[in-house]
Amino acid sequence: MRRSIIIGLAVVLAGCSAPSAPKTEALPKDFALRSAAITLPADQVSLPPAAEIVTINCTACHSPEMILSQPVLDAATWQKEIDKMRTAYRASIDPKDDAALVAALIKMQQTPTTPN
Ligand code: HEC
Numbered sequence: 001m002r003r004s005i006i007i008g009l010a011v012v013l014a015g016c017s018a019p020s021a022p023k024t025e026a027l028p029k030d031f032a033l034r035s036a037a038i039t040l041p042a043d044q045v046s047l048p049p050a051a052e053i054v055t056i057n058c059t060a061c062h063s064p065e066m067i068l069s070q071p072v073l074d075a076a077t078w079q080k081e082i083d084k085m086r087t088a089y090r091a092s093i094d095p096k097d098d099a100a101l102v103a104a105l106i107k108m109q110q111t112p113t114t115p116n
Contacts (some may be wrong), residue, residue, distance in 0.1 A: 043064055058091075073105070075106060
């Protein structure tokens with residue numbers, strides 16, 4: 001298993017070199033893939049429960065803080081943002097959810113949030 005990963009990586013790395021002269025050098029004998037732990041910062045705020053549809057559709061890519069720090073936008077502008085997320089960034093937002101999302105985003109901006 002580990003051997004096939006290393007061979008696979010060698011093939012991938014060989015593919016990265018100049019197309020005319022592919023390198024077939026072996027990886028160093030002590031080469032190994034290792035796991036590393038990282039600690040992500042805790043979110044300072046959560047979206048309110050009433051805005052669950054925003055949590056579901058937006059927080060895969062954005063922190064709650066980022067969503068909450070946007071300028072107050074009207075419905076048409078939020079709709080344009082949602083369209084942009086879908087077309088420019090390939091967000092899988094179901095168009096059937098658009099109206100509920102816009103309403104939740106507007107309501108959320110009118111509601112003060114409490115820190116976690
Ligand atoms: C597939 C990932 C993805 C999803 C899901 C997503 N966005 Fe984005 N969004 C991005 C990227 C990438 C950018 C551009 C970089 C940045 O500003 O973070 C962006 C930028 C933004 C911006 C900054 C202004 C702009 O137009 O660039 C806003 C506001 C925003 N998103 C709101 C939302 C909202 C609201 C949702 C949920 C309805 C959402 N996003 C869902 C990827 C996503």
